[in-house]
Amino acid sequence: MAEALLSLRGVETHIGRYHILHGVELDVPQGGLTMLLGRNGAGKTTTLRTIMGLWRASAGAVRFEGRDITRLATADVARLGIAYVPESMAIFADLTVQENLVLAARSGPPRAERLDRIFARFPALRRFWTLPAGLLSGGQKQMLAVARAIIEPRRLLLIDEPTKGLAPAIIANMIDAFRELKDGDTTLLVVEQNFAFARRLGDTVTVMDDGRTVHHDTMDAFAADQALQQRLLGLSMDTHQ
Amino acid sequence: MLRALLSDNLPRSRWLAAVLIVIVLALALAPFLFPGAKSLNVAVKICVFIVLAASYDLLLGYTGIVSFAHTMFFGIGGYGVAIALARLAPDWGAVALGTGAGVLVAVVLAALIGLFSLRVRTIFFAMITLAVASAFAILASQLSGLTGGEDGLNYRVPEALRPAFRLVEGDVLGVAVNGRIMTYYLVFLVSLALVLAMMRVVSSPFGSVLMAIRENAFRAEAIGYRTVVYRTVASCIAAAAAAVAGALLALWLRHTGPDTTLSFDLMIDILLMVVIGGMGTMYGAVLGATLLILAQNYLQDAMAAASQAASGVPLVANLLHPDRWLLWLGLLFILCVYFFPTGIVGRLRAARGRG
Structure with missing residues (x-):
């Protein structure tokens, strides 16, 4: 297995008086796509937010490229080349599509060839370039959120439930987009409930339950073991259709 | 040319553009x-309060910062010029020194308040600014040796700004171009430049970051923007503009005191101007300030005329009595907020969108 780009060791996170993460252990190998799976409330989103510094880990360590980033401010974590796409189409609704993308290009105006690639993948963004992002449809907002994360080369993308509430045609588009990123130099950590989507894209999988990581494997091995899926995720055979 | 001057931030409504043209032309030719x-x-007052409201819009409308210390920065600019002119010679050097010192003190204070307080929640930050502004007002009235206390300071202005000064012999369009007219145009031109500069700020990538922070500070952080730094810089720019506005008013009034620059009533006025005009638009500050200052100065006269006209109708004449002007002003504001929840500018732009 490739060396871990990101690793979490014994990470504990409290939100107010609630103890959410109980010693999370996670390795995200360089250059692949790791799926973070688990039932609702397992702590997947909190794990992503803890990596980004949006929630502060109360114990344990988050290391990125060997560097301890546990105590870094969110903006500093982002500046290391880690982009975060939260669930619920987290775009800036009052800004135009153009402003949303320009804002995310931290190192200067977006490069033309990068924009062309984004437009080729998500043509709607070119069409609504000067429109306030709040007026886009749900799927277009999600496209914009992903486009914002990839407007510049990133070392690591953290994506939270990218297919939530999206139409199948848009999901197919997302799969192609993530595959393209994976084939590039980008490492992805994706939280997902849609196992059909996860299985088509994931290289490795980590399963969480009750704030703990309970299983780590290759996606092929995990997809082949339906009894394990049933036990860890509560998935039935129907899910695989 | 106009597009560049407005930093691509066009009115986006024919009615709004027409109203703005009327206001700017009326102000440009006001003495005549x-x-x-x-x-x-x-x-x-309209010119000065347009700058003050626009700078407050930069905070409230564009960055989502609720501050009650904005008149403090206005006062710092006013007192800077007043103290320099009262203590030094009444010349342009003292004006420059006073304005420069006022802007510097305002920016440093804004930076300190921002860096120490902008991490807390909006309401707590508002309370901190209220406390700081109150403390400053008390300080200004107690340091009477420096500020003139409750009476304020009276001073002479540079010769070219005095009423006795004449730029040209004889009248121009029936008006003597004296020092007061010179002062007016100084105020008008500096105000215009400041508003255009602030429009440039909000239309720049920096302005986009401010709007992103207003919408969701966590998301802006997650992209890599240090929100506290951006908020503090926005506070400093707004404070500098407010200080220059204070300096302009000080030059016009030739008197600076707590009532003219530091009163909490002024803070409420600025808030109303921004809300009624339309937050986060810049043009809203122009409309709001014009409307409020005109209402404050002429509503009483208009009501006196209306009351006289309705003298035969007992209840109506009584209701329109000039002494009740504040009641009507309040009612006007309630109606404005009710019918224009996004401000006058928002309403005009929405009408254009539907049309």
Whole structure:
């Protein structure tokens, strides 16, 4: 297995008086796509937010490229080349599509060839370039959120439930987009409930339950073991259709 | 040319554009269109309060910062010029020194308040600014040796700004171009430049970051923007603009005291101007300030005329009595907020969108 780009060791996170993460252990190998799976409330989103510094880990360590980033401010974590796409189409609704993308290009105006690639993948963004992002449809907002994360080369993308509430045609588009990123130099950590989507894209999988990581494997091995899926995720055979 | 001047931030409504053109032309030609001490005084106040409201819009409308210390920065600029002119010679050097010192003190204070307080929640930050502004007002009234205390300071201005000064012999369009007219145009031109500069700020990538922070500070952080730094810089820019506005008013009034620059009533006025005009638009500050200053100065006169006209109708004449002008002003504001929840500018733009 490739060396871990990101690793979490014994990470504990409290939100107010609630103890959410109980010693999370996670390795995200360089250059692949790791799926973070688990039932609702397992702590997947909190794990992503803890990596980004949006929630502060109360114990344990988050290391990125060997560097301890546990105590870094969110903006500093982002500046290391880690982009975060939260669930619920987290775009800036009052800004135009153009402003949303320009804002995310931290190192200067977006490069033309990068924009062309984004437009080729998500043509709607070119069409609504000067429109306030709040007026886009749900799927277009999600496209914009992903486009914002990839407007510049990133070392690591953290994506939270990218297919939530999206139409199948848009999901197919997302799969192609993530595959393209994976084939590039980008490492992805994706939280997902849609196992059909996860299985088509994931290289490795980590399963969480009750704030703990309970299983780590290759996606092929995990997809082949339906009894394990049933036990860890509560998935039935129907899910695989 | 106009597009570049407005930093691509166009009115986006024909009605709004028409109203703005009327306001700017009326202000540009005010000494000739509306000669007289009162009307010129009203025009100066409109110019100064447009800058003050626009700088507050940068905070409230564009960055989502609720501050009650904005009049403090206004006062710092006013007192800077007042103290320099009262203590030093009444010349341009003292004006420059006073304005520069006022802007510097305002920016440093804004940076300190921002860096120490902008991490807390909006309401707590508002309370901190309220406390700081109150403390400053008390300080200004207690340091009477420096500030003139409750009476304030009276001072002379540079010769070219005095009423006795004449730029040209004889009248121009029936108006003597004296030092007061010179002061008016100084106020008008500096105000215009400041508003255009602030429009440039909000239309720049920096302005986009401010709007992103207003919408969701966590998301802006997650992209890599240090929100506290951006908020603090926005506070400093707004404070600097407010300080220059204070310096302009000080030059016009030739008197600076707590009532003219530091009163909490002024803070409420600025808040109303921004809300009624339309937050996060810049143009809203122009409309709001013009409307409020005109209402404050002429509503009473209009009501006196209306009351006289309705003298035969007992209840109506009584209701329109000039002494009740504040009641009607309040009612006007309630109606404005009710019918224009996004401000006058928002309403005009929405009408255009539907049309």
